[in-house]
Amino acid sequence: MEPIRWGIVGGGEGSSIGYIHRSAATRDGYFRLTCGAFDINPERGKRFGMQLGLEESRCYASYVEMFRNESFRRDGIEAVTIATPNATHYEICRAALERNLHVICEKPLCLTSREAEELLKLAKERNRVVGVMFGYAGHQMIEQARRMVEAGELGEIRIIKAEFAHGGLSAAEDARNESLKWRLNPQVVGPSFVLADLGIHPLYLIRAIAPGLNIKRISCRRQSVVKSRAPLEDNAFVLMEYDNGAVASMWVSAVNAGSQHGLRIRIVGSKASIEWSAETPNILSFEPASGSPRVLRRGMPELYPSAMAEDRISGGHSEGLFEAWSNLYRRFAIAIRGKAFSLHEPSWYPDIEDGANAVTWIEKCLESSNQDGRWVKYESCV
Template sequence: MIDGIRLTKAPIRWGMVGGGRGSQIGYVHRSAAMRDGYFDLKAGAFDLDPDRGRAFGADLGLDPDRCYPDYRAMFAAESARPDGIRCVTVATPNNTHYPITRAALLADLHVICEKPLTFTTAEALDLQAIASERGLVVGVTYGYSGHQMIEEAARLVANGTLGDIRIVTLQFAHGFHSAAVEGDNPAARWRVDPAFAGPSYVLGDLATHPLYIAQVICPDLRIKRLLCTRQSFVASRAPLEDNATVLMEYHGGAVGTLWTSAVNAGSMHGQKVRVTGSRGSVEWWDEHPNQLRLEIQGEPARVLDRGMAYLHPQSLTDDRIGAGHPEGLFEAWANLHSRFALAIEAHEEGDPSRVAHLRYPGIEAGVEGVRWVEHCVRSADAGGVWVDYG
């Protein structure tokens, strides 16, 4: 159980690019990173408007001299300081992730980046090569994977409770963009503009979350081929999709489906992950993240609750409060940030093997998410055909 004791030697001096005033995701990043004292916010390039960014940083309590007009100025100035930042979070629109992350890595900074990591697999692999060469950590914020019951589902698969895995059913389908809300909502507008969002909307923005969770729960499954169809039900969003369906075949014979949508009218969030084996199934729903539904053939269905002694010990590691008290998104993100910090310290001390057992969405997860979206787009744009995953 987490009790506030930091497991690293000292807080990591940390900066942000983006995430300024009015940014919901910026607040989530700051709350998660500083929740357990693993990160100490020292600098930022929070806004395209330098004055507005400086004012926001000052409101956060930062030294105004360390609130920079852009990321290039921040990386240069902080690199020259003996107390400069060691890690930076990239919380900006998709089209900027690659150049900012690349510049940060070349400045010998660890990076925590919003997804998608890049627009193309080639770009993602470039970042992976730089990070590997320089011994740097890149974390990707698949934040929902920090919920404790994801770990329990993974343990049930690993210990054979479900039998041989046959079917993976994934969904992230909300209804908040069932109309053209982007006309009055700048935060939604860039997500449906290919210049900023890249080659997809809901495939990259939503679907990669349950995709990564499924990879955590079933790490041995490897996609063999997939077929994708995508639609723009709000016509002005074309060529980007606001609804898509993906069929997947895995090596070994298992199959998967994924439905992702921003036009699932009436749905609050609609992210669900169900894994079905030859003996039973588990299902996790992010609107009830403290529970995991376990169904064994021939037995009554049961609901497993976070924090209970009947769970696997590893599933209890990230609990912050006793069973019955709800934990949510901020706790899940904080769990991941604590792991990012442990990984950063181990890499800086030249001993990455020390955290080889640590599960967190790193550069490999970022590369895989980009590669999956590329294959989905290629399949859909060819008329919904099967494509080898390769």
């Protein structure tokens, strides 16, 4: 298909997230980077954009200037990625939608459910796609897990155990790292640290793998293990109950000393269980109630066709985060263009409703935690 004319806000020089976005979006040729507002320092942003091969006139000082100028061009952008700190997501996403641009936004979508409701309404009015970058959902074995649940291979879902607990900020002095400092500033990240930064990833994986489950109520306890981080939490425990009677527990932490990453999810059904870890993303453990456990591997012919459709290299080789993000950008492109490329093309992607649900979940977790873990009713803003 014709590449989508695409720009980026943020993600400039030295940004690892910006690099992943650019690599993933352009890998399959579905997006073409044509402009950007890469940095709060206009000169540095312009220099960086030109290093990427962009025209000097399309390396903008701000997103406001970029959206305005691009709207007057016959070859102006059709979509934009927002790769800036949390507190700016709402205003940039709103401005993009008002210019009739499709949006791919870093998580969280925004900071409050009121903001989420406004973005939902605007996206619907303008008929624009808004994708939220829950990047781990692009791994091939997440698609496999989703199809296994859909096919009834696990039976009725009963128990979910999820965690995203790394040790990257175990000590107070870790926050001196300039690339991490902003994550501990409430004015930049909002009222939550690890729930908003880490917790919504396994939350969305549950939703992606078992979309038929709906949360009924939540209980949360959160801590500032490093006391200077208060009121932001660096550790939290969340319990959830679903409408089918299933229960879930989640641990999210930035003080799990020694853990390099720590994202994993286990889903237990009446017939079988599955387990997946982001540190070994190319395998999915399948453990039936009767019979021998199996390890399903990426790229093998026994996988569901929609999982194989996302295979990028032959089986036996490892695939990683770049491939997962590329799969999601491929899905975003399909949604934006409104067409599928093959019979088994995956059609789901983390959309604005998923982003809004995550924002509501964060608020409910904070509400519960502020009442010493009291169970609170979960009501989505969607």
